[in-house]
Amino acid sequence: MVFNKKELTAEPVVEFSPGKDPYIKSRKKGATRWILAHLFHGSNKFFIIIIIFTIILSANLSSIIYIIIGQTISALLSGLTALLGNYILSLFILGITGPILRIVSRMLIETLAQRTERDARKEFFTNLLGKSQSFHEQMKIGELMARVTDDVRMLNFLISPALSLIVESFTYLFIPVIYIILYYPFQLIIEPIFFSISFLILLRSYSRKIGPITGRLRGNFGSMTATLSETLSGIEVVKATVQEEKEMKKYYKHAKNYKEAFIERGKLQAKYLPILVLALVITAGFTHSVVLFNNGLMNIGQIIAFLGILGLLRFPTNISMFVFAIFRLAGSSADRLLELMNKKTEINENKEGKEIVFEGNITFENVEFIYPGSKTPVLKDISFEVQAGQTVAIVGTTGSGKTTLTKLISRLYDVSNGRILVDGNDIRDYSLQSLRDQISYIEQDVFLFSTTIFDNISFGRVSSLEQVINVAQQAQVHDFISELPEEYQSKVGERGVQLSGGERQRIAIARAFLSDPRILILDDSTSAIDSNTEDKIQFAIKNILKNRTTILITHRLSQIRWADLILVLKNGEIVAKGNHEELLKTSEEYRKIFVKKFDIEEDQLLKEVRK
Amino acid sequence: MWVGLEAEEYDRKYQDKDLLKRIISYFSPYKRAMILVIFFLSISSLTTAFQPIITSIIISNLETSPDLIFILFLILIIFIFNISSWVFNYIRQIYSTRVIGSVVLDIRKDAHKSVVNHDLSFFDKNPIGKIVSRINTDSRDFGETVELSIEVISSVVVLTILIIVMFTVDVVLTFVLLISLPLFFVAAMSFRKFARKMTLLGQRALASVNAYTKESFSGIQIAKTFRREKKVYDDFLQVNNQSYKVNLKRAFLLNAIFPTLGLIQGFVTMLLILMGSILVTEGFVGVGELVLFIQSISLLFFPLLIIASFWPMFQTGMAASERIFAIIDTLPLVIQTNNIKPSKLKGEIEFKNLTFQYDKGRLIFDNFSLKVNPGESIALVGHTGAGKSSIAKLIARFYEFQSGDILVDGKSIREYDLTEYRKHIGIIPQTPFLWADTVENNIKYGDENASMEDVMHALEISGGSEWVKNLPEGLKTNVRERGSLLSMGQRQLVVFARVLLENPSILILDEATASVDPFTETQIQDALEKTIKGRSSIIIAHRLWTVRRVDRIIVLDHGKIMEEGNHEELMKRGGTYANLYNTYFRHQSLEYIEKMGKN
Incomplete structure (x- = not known):
């Protein structure tokens, strides 16, 4: 059989990858495998070996301390004071080495935990960067932030304290047994063995219950917060419609759910049986050793040491009560991270694709678009043609598919059916780099990075101050920038550099002048209030339109008016197409805008058009 | 990047004594449960503390004259102590979580009630995130502190008993x-x-x-x-x-x-x-006694740890409770002086020599007077900061004014019952706010019992219900957080329907500045025309076409009326309005559009 090697090693195509991704396979295999892949990645393996070694060593030391205490007491009782000095000296040494060993293991564990957090965050962030725009449009930023910080941090908590404490607990459960076998009558292992078994059984059922309750408590707290935030965001509506009572009841319901989960968790923790079992086992061990003492098989020193060793079991018993809840939380955090990372990204970069300089002819051929995971198409049977240098205005209600349509051109999404041609070639045949280099996009709500205005304009290209000033002038924003405290070096978002929507938009236009794309997509659904700004925006836009193909989403009647082609979109379909005069004749809806807005009689408008 | 550590305005310093009193008052409804908690806490601590003591007696006994029956009897006592200690602790914990859960809930309820009943000046000063964290997170921290305090009390009991016994031993x-x-x-x-x-x-x-x-x-x-x-x-x-x-x-x-x-x-x-x-x-000393000391070390270790970590946590908890009480105790500024419950308002509004400021030293109105006749529609026009929105907010009783008076149907608005009064006022805010709920529930928000016909009717009047049918689940579509599923324009239509359903006598409309596509715009315009009919309407105008449709335009500047009259009158006059029209609204005129279009 011949294997197609390429297929076997085929990795999902991403838009960005800075290097090798060592966790890629484990991501597909679920949270446990993924976390393990992180744990055993690179030098982490050696950390784990050393950690386990130090933990075992310190559990041994703890047991030995009690043996020596027992021997000291025996020596005291029998009057053999010669060895006392040695005993006390070794106690002293053990008393120091124990904590030091523990410090070493804690540091190693922490390093491992923090490394995992760092690496997982890096992996997650890189993965997000490689996702297509369609992915990012569906994500809320707040949600991404919660994943990058809180969920990744849970992996840290999973290692320290949860996993490390569990390793420690289990060591403390079994090491003491070895010393009992070595130093005392063999039958004394009944008690610790009995405890270990019943502890594991009880713990199993406890950990199954505590996880869900902790999860619920968290969830309830979240919904309590969400409700409250929503109420306060809409407080004006609450007051205006006099619904304070209703909002109080709503909040009360959530707060009560939280209280119930809180009490339930309290009950479960109160019922934690291992503590009782341990107390009984220690009493049984005490009785047992007294009986052996009576039969002459043990001395007092040994009884004391035995009790001390049994006391070591307290640590795993108490700590397990709290540790297991973390597993559940970390598990769901890892699931959430993987869910996002495993989402396919739809865009193929096509690095080997064509790279030519565009003229700017755009053709849509029966384009259909359906969002991944959805069934209803957002765009249906879209066909139109734009000659190089022309301006197309797209109008329609929000949700009619205007923005989606423009995003298909720069392949922020890929079409589901049909095709889009630029200069006669399917856009998927160009390399993504070359395609996007020649298309600029100015969004509706322009985002500026919190760096200097200069950097924001020159973003993506090396430019001189003269060039930047030149484009700023063309974009009608130079005067504004000159009045800022540090002019072009002013940092966006800082005191005094709070930019309005119109100013942001013009900075984006300046940026587009600088990159001088063949094709420009401009989402201009912002509205300006005062006429001066309005004039500036109109002039800036007019300037940028010259000599390039422009797709304009707009609410401004003036811009609709001057476009070479107007597309009226409704529910994802083109319901009317043509220039202003044509549309006034053919589209009733289009006509209505002018009639309503300017109190013109419909007949009169039609008459004027016909002239 | 690190903000929010500074104290907020409603912080007030409580004396520790007052704070404790206040905390205790929250626990007093659960007196019986608290007594049980304290009782079981003490006896379970006692049983814990006595175990090493009994053990040391046993060892001493073994050392000197082993009496097996006596020793087994003592071990039996330890056995019983162990079981009862667990049981007592169980009961204690059940009661204490219940009490803490209830107290935290009570505090949250009180804080929520106080916050919701504040006027808007409170929300101007305090960001939502901080209020939320006070009500939810601070109360949780407070509850944790109480839990910890209970543990500390138990540790202190164990510690004290052990130390006393040890002193008597050696x-x-x-x-x-x-x-x-x-x-x-x-x-x-x-x-x-x-x-x-x-x-x-x-x-x-x-x-x-x-x-x-x-x-x-x-x-x-x-x-x-x-x-x-x-x-x-x-x-x-x-x-x-x-x-x-x-x-x-x-x-x-x-x-x-x-x-x-x-x-x-x-x-x-x-x-x-x-x-x-x-x-x-x-x-x-005997070996038994030495054993008592050795065993006590590990028994002391844990309580000490708790106590050592307790003090700062206790302070955190106290500070948290102080912050919540500060919220509960802040008084709203808008107060009613009488409780007249109007069954219907005619809608006559009169501002009489009104003085108003949001903050000290920033006077919005000084001796301002204006009268709106029943059923009249007026548009307020003017620059930002002219006081347009303040007029609306004052009528809605969102803020308290300082002097002068506002009369509605001849009575001071302070005399009306706040709740009943607001039922007659319909407000369409500048940014439409929708709840993360269905379209239907959003429309019915002010009146849960409205029928489906009422909802459809309200929608029909506010520009038609056709667009709703195109939503994935029609009226039952969940519009998500703040209505993000809908466009700005659609959100406005929903808000119109919501207000229409209330059928208010006085309508206040703060026109949206956000851009709406031209198609929805015409729908909104339709809705507006229908809505203002037959009610006193105050429109804060940002757009040209509304201004043309009202009975009277009021031009405001820095809290003063500059001009009034209808569009034609004011244009003819060539004053502030004409000037404003030319700089603000000109680009929305047909002439401007035609001119820009042809260039």
């Missing part, structure tokens, strides 16, 4: 044991100081990761279209590594504390055995 050994106390506290305290600093740094580092993530993915589209992912990635690595380094340091520090305390414990054990050995060989 003074020297007790002193040896007690020298660990100051060492312990000094170590714990000095660690805390550093830990706090490091934790703060760690949180800041993580906050910058957060901020960087926010920035990167807010601008992801630009980064993608300009293919600048590598730069974003490199910057992220830097931020992420910084967080790693700082948080690793923090973790190292925090993890050193327990082994260090263990070191003290080991040192004290050694000292105890050294001294004990001498005392035993000299015949001052």
Whole structure:
């Protein structure tokens, strides 16, 4: 059989990858495998070996301390004071080495935990960067932030304290047994063995219950917060419609759910049986050793040491009560991270694709678009043609598919059916780099990075101050920038550099002048209030339109008016197409805008058009 | 990046005594349960404390004259103590979680009630995030502090009993044991100081990761279209590594504390055995007694730890409770002086020599007078800060004015019952706010019992219901957070329907400045025309076409009426309005559009 090697090693195509991704396979295999892949990645393996070694060593030391205490007491009782000095000296040494060993293991564990957090965050962030725009449009930023910080941090908590404490607990459960076998009558292992078994059984059922309750408590707290935030965001509506009572009841319901989960968790923790079992086992061990003492098989020193060793079991018993809840939380955090990372990204970069300089002819051929995971198409049977240098205005209600349509051109999404041609070639045949280099996009709500205005304009290209000033002038924003405290070096978002929507938009236009794309997509659904700004925006836009193909989403009647082609979109379909005069004749809806807005009689408008 | 640590305005300092009194008053409804908690807490601590004492008696007995029956009897007592200690603790914990859960709930309810009933000036001063964190998180922290306090009380009981018994057994050994106390506290305290600093740094580092993530993915589209992912990635690595380094340091520090305390414990054990050995060989104490001391070390270790970590946490809890009480105790500024419940308003509004300011020294109205006749529609026009919105907010009783009066149907609005009065006022805010609920429930928000016909009717009047049918689930479509599923224009139509359903006598409309596509715009315009008919309407105008349709235009400037009249009159006059029209609204005129279009 011949294997197609390429297929076997085929990795999902991403838009960005800075290097090798060592966790890629484990991501597909679920949270446990993924976390393990992180744990055993690179030098982490050696950390784990050393950690386990130090933990075992310190559990041994703890047991030995009690043996020596027992021997000291025996020596005291029998009057053999010669060895006392040695005993006390070794106690002293053990008393120091124990904590030091523990410090070493804690540091190693922490390093491992923090490394995992760092690496997982890096992996997650890189993965997000490689996702297509369609992915990012569906994500809320707040949600991404919660994943990058809180969920990744849970992996840290999973290692320290949860996993490390569990390793420690289990060591403390079994090491003491070895010393009992070595130093005392063999039958004394009944008690610790009995405890270990019943502890594991009880713990199993406890950990199954505590996880869900902790999860619920968290969830309830979240919904309590969400409700409250929503109420306060809409407080004006609450007051205006006099619904304070209703909002109080709503909040009360959530707060009560939280209280119930809180009490339930309290009950479960109160019922934690291992503590009782341990107390009984220690009493049984005490009785047992007294009986052996009576039969002459043990001395007092040994009884004391035995009790001390049994006391070591307290640590795993108490700590397990709290540790297991973390597993559940970390598990769901890892699931959430993987869910996002495993989402396919739809865009193929096509690095080997064509790279030519565009003229700017755009053709849509029966384009259909359906969002991944959805069934209803957002765009249906879209066909139109734009000659190089022309301006197309797209109008329609929000949700009619205007923005989606423009995003298909720069392949922020890929079409589901049909095709889009630029200069006669399917856009998927160009390399993504070359395609996007020649298309600029100015969004509706322009985002500026919190760096200097200069950097924001020159973003993506090396430019001189003269060039930047030149484009700023063309974009009608130079005067504004000159009045800022540090002019072009002013940092966006800082005191005094709070930019309005119109100013942001013009900075984006300046940026587009600088990159001088063949094709420009401009989402201009912002509205300006005062006429001066309005004039500036109109002039800036007019300037940028010259000599390039422009797709304009707009609410401004003036811009609709001057476009070479107007597309009226409704529910994802083109319901009317043509220039202003044509549309006034053919589209009733289009006509209505002018009639309503300017109190013109419909007949009169039609008459004027016909002239 | 690190904001929000400064005190807020409604903070007030409570005396510790008052604070405690206040806290106790929240616990007083649960007196019986609290008594049970304290009772079971004490006896379970007693049973814990007596176990090492009985053990040491047994050892002494074994040492001198082993009496098996007596020893087994003592072990039986330990056995019973163990079981009862667990049972007592169980009962105690059940009651205490119940009480804490209830008290936290009561506090949350009180705080929520107080916040919801505040006027809007409160929300201007206090950001929502902070209020939410006070009501939810501070109350949780407070509850945790109470839980911890209960543990501390139990630890103190155990500690006291043990120390008393040990003193009676041997003074020297007790002193040896007690020298660990100051060492312990000094170590714990000095660690805390550093830990706090490091934790703060760690949180800041993580906050910058957060901020960087926010920035990167807010601008992801630009980064993608300009293919600048590598730069974003490199910057992220830097931020992420910084967080790693700082948080690793923090973790190292925090993890050193327990082994260090263990070191003290080991040192004290050694000292105890050294001294004990001498005392035993000299015949001052028996081995049984020495065992009591050795066993007590580990029993003391845990309570000490709790106590050492208690004080700062206790302070945190007290501070948290103080913050919540401050919220509960802040008084609303809008107060009603009488409780007239109008069954119907005619809608006559009169401002009489009104003075109003949001903050001291920023006067909005000084001696302002205006009369609106029943059923009249007026439009307020003017620059930002002219006082247009303030008029609306004052009529809605969102803010309290300082002097003069506002009369509605001839009576001061202060005399009306706030709730009943507001039912007659319909407000359409500038930014439409929708709940994360269905379209239907959003329309019915002010009146849950409205029928489906009412809802459809309201929708029909407010520009037609056709667009709703195109939503995935029609009226039952959930519009998501703040109505994000709908366009701005659609949200406005929903708000119109909501207000129409209320059928208010007075309508206040703050026109949206946000852009709406021309198709929806015509729908909204239709809705507006229908809505203002037959009611007193006050429209804060940002757009040309509304201004033309009202009975009277009022031009405001810095809280003064400059001009009034209808569009034609004011244009003819060539004053402020004509000027305003030319700079604000000109670009919306047909002439302007035609001109721009042809260039």
